[in-house]
Amino acid sequence: VEFDTVIHGGTIVTASERYAGDIGITDGRICAVAERLAGGTRRIDAGGRLVMPGGIEAHAHIAQESASGIMTADGYLSGSISAAFGGNSSFIPFAAQHRGQSIDDVIATYDARARPSVIDYSWHLIVSDPTEEVLHDQLPRAFARGITSLKVFTTYDLLNIGDAGMLDILSVARDHGALTMVHAENHAMVAWMNGELGARGLTAPKYHALSRPELAEEEAINRAITLAQLSGAPLFVVHVSTAGGAARVQRARGEGGQVFAETCPQYLALTRDDLDRPGMEGAKFICSPPLRDAATQDALWRHVQTGTFDSVSSDHAPYRFDGTGKLMHGQGAPYPKIANGMPGIAARLPWLFSEGVVKGRLRLEDFVALTSTNAARIFGAAKKGRITPGMDADIAIWNPEAVRKVTLADQHDNMDFTPFEGMELTGVPEIVMTRGEVIVAHGTLHGKEGQGRFFARAPMGRTGRPGMPVKEVELMRAGAGQ
Numbered sequence: 135v136e137f138d139t140v141i142h143g144g145t146i147v148t149a150s151e152r153y154a155g156d157i158g159i160t161d162g163r164i165c166a167v168a169e170r171l172a173g174g175t176r177r178i179d180a181g182g183r184l185v186m187p188g189g190i191e192a193h194a195h196i197a198q199e200s201a202s203g204i205m206t207a208d209g210y211l212s213g214s215i216s217a218a219f220g221g222n223s224s225f226i227p228f229a230a231q232h233r234g235q236s237i238d239d240v241i242a243t244y245d246a247r248a249r250p251s252v253i254d255y256s257w258h259l260i261v262s263d264p265t266e267e268v269l270h271d272q273l274p275r276a277f278a279r280g281i282t283s284l285k286v287f288t289t290y291d292l293l294n295i296g297d298a299g300m301l302d303i304l305s306v307a308r309d310h311g312a313l314t315m316v317h318a319e320n321h322a323m324v325a326w327m328n329g330e331l332g333a334r335g336l337t338a339p340k341y342h343a344l345s346r347p348e349l350a351e352e353e354a355i356n357r358a359i360t361l362a363q364l365s366g367a368p369l370f371v372v373h374v375s376t377a378g379g380a381a382r383v384q385r386a387r388g389e390g391g392q393v394f395a396e397t398c399p400q401y402l403a404l405t406r407d408d409l410d411r412p413g414m415e416g417a418k419f420i421c422s423p424p425l426r427d428a429a430t431q432d433a434l435w436r437h438v439q440t441g442t443f444d445s446v447s448s449d450h451a452p453y454r455f456d457g458t459g460k461l462m463h464g465q466g467a468p469y470p471k472i473a474n475g476m477p478g479i480a481a482r483l484p485w486l487f488s489e490g491v492v493k494g495r496l497r498l499e500d501f502v503a504l505t506s507t508n509a510a511r512i513f514g515a516a517k518k519g520r521i522t523p524g525m526d527a528d529i530a531i532w533n534p535e536a537v538r539k540v541t542l543a544d545q546h547d548n549m550d551f552t553p554f555e556g557m558e559l560t561g562v563p564e565i566v567m568t569r570g571e572v573i574v575a576h577g578t579l580h581g582k583e584g585q586g587r588f589f590a591r592a593p594m595g596r597t598g599r600p601g602m603p604v605k606e607v608e609l610m611r612a613g614a615g616q
């Protein structure tokens with residue numbers, strides 16, 4: 135065989151092992167992994183480097199309007215470039231339904247928006263309007279096209295679908311092997327806190343953190359898991375920010391539940407003190423769920439280490455610190471009028487590598503699982519997230535010893551700040567490939583606009599977990615002879 139590319143002399147790291155080996159790539163696929171491979175039209179020397187599956191960013195808001203209609207600063211060109219500079223070979227942003235909009239129209243809209251992407255992409259739908267047609271006609275059609283996951287919200291006035299809507303969506307998703315993701319915060323508790331804080335005149339950015347108590351997330355995660363249990367559907371809890379929420383996920387898994395979860399670097403790296411900066415600076419750190427405290431960070435780290443979390447995702451939600459984004463409602467806007475979300479698609483992997491692997495909290499193999507392999511498995515990306523023959527050559531080559539300080543310029547996004555500014559991190563993704571094409575090498579972009587492709591995803595496979603049967607539902611099904 136003559137290979138298009140051979141990556142040689144590196145240490146290959148997968149979710150289960152590490153070993154010295156070479157990788158042969160032809161037509162964008164990995165076609166050989168061996169101790170030594172000769173040949174290759176192009177040979178990439180990976181001596182002293184780690185050769186890992188490229189990151190899969192499974193939570194990012196790209197070319198998406200916020201709940202209140204503000205467009206993210208990153209579209210698919212800058213968003214995908216930023217992702218690639220951060221070690222990602224592919225991503226799965228959201229395709230969000232506005233109320234009244236058909237799912238077919240949503241997909242057509244994002245299909246057009248995503249064309250400039252330099253890395254491969256798929257979408258999770260966001261469903262805000264689960265009408266009969268959406269549930270029984272449009273969603274099944276989307277699943278059949280390989281868009282096999284969707285996110286629902288328990289909060290935000292224009293997105294919250296309520297418990298009944300959630301049960302409807304969960305059961306349709308279960309019937310079609312799709313996976314429901316949930317943003318879990320109790321809407322009434324948040325609204326009540328907003329009222330109480332407002333009545334006291336407490337509307338500076340730092341009060342955002344108080345307005346969404348840990349209890350509100352814990353309650354809503356418990357409720358979402360319970361609704362998923364009743365409907366017999368798998369569930370993925372996004373951006374878990376509390377110890378209580380993580381413990382609820384852990385308990386469900388212990389009981390056999392097909393429950394998955396992620397947390398994000400910001401909940402491990404930053405605290406609510408970051409919102410308490412002079413002037414409006416704190417607005418940069420407004421996201422939902424909000425940043426917590428040091429004790430919660432410690433608890434979340436333990437859940438990352440012990441397997442409660444399947445992945446660590448960025449929740450990249452880029453709203454600039456100017457009149458187009460965070461401060462659209464003016465300097466001095468009260469926190470409820472400041473766009474929620476922070477950027478981090480380029481910082482996710484370097485931050486987790488440095489704080490996790492280099493600091494001895496995570497094994498290298500766990501890093502690969504948390505940033506790539508698990509997302510591929512859970513979200514049905516059959517050709518991605520692994521280094522083995524037949525897979526897409528989605529590969530990141532890391533220098534594990536290079537040290538650099540986080541700067542805005544290094545994020546290569548369309549933002550005017552990074553919440554990780556100034557952090558000193560060890561470990562740099564030097565070469566990033568998507569399907570065998572070098573997208574980024576040593577700080578230079580090689581990827582071309584539009585070279586990323588949509589990838590269809592498989593339905594949820596067997597998880598090996600039995601589920602959490604509900605007596606009454608079993609009796610109902612038995613009674614109906616089903």
Ligand code: URP
Pocket residue numbers: 195317420421422423449451474475476
């Ligand atoms: O504050 C955040 N995370 N904004 C993005 C939207 C979401 O809920 O994930």
Ligand code: ZN
Pocket residue numbers: 141142143156170171
């Ligand atoms: Zn070699």
Ligand code: ZN
Pocket residue numbers: 317372373422
């Ligand atoms: Zn969310």
Ligand code: ZN
Pocket residue numbers: 193194195449450451
């Ligand atoms: Zn999000």
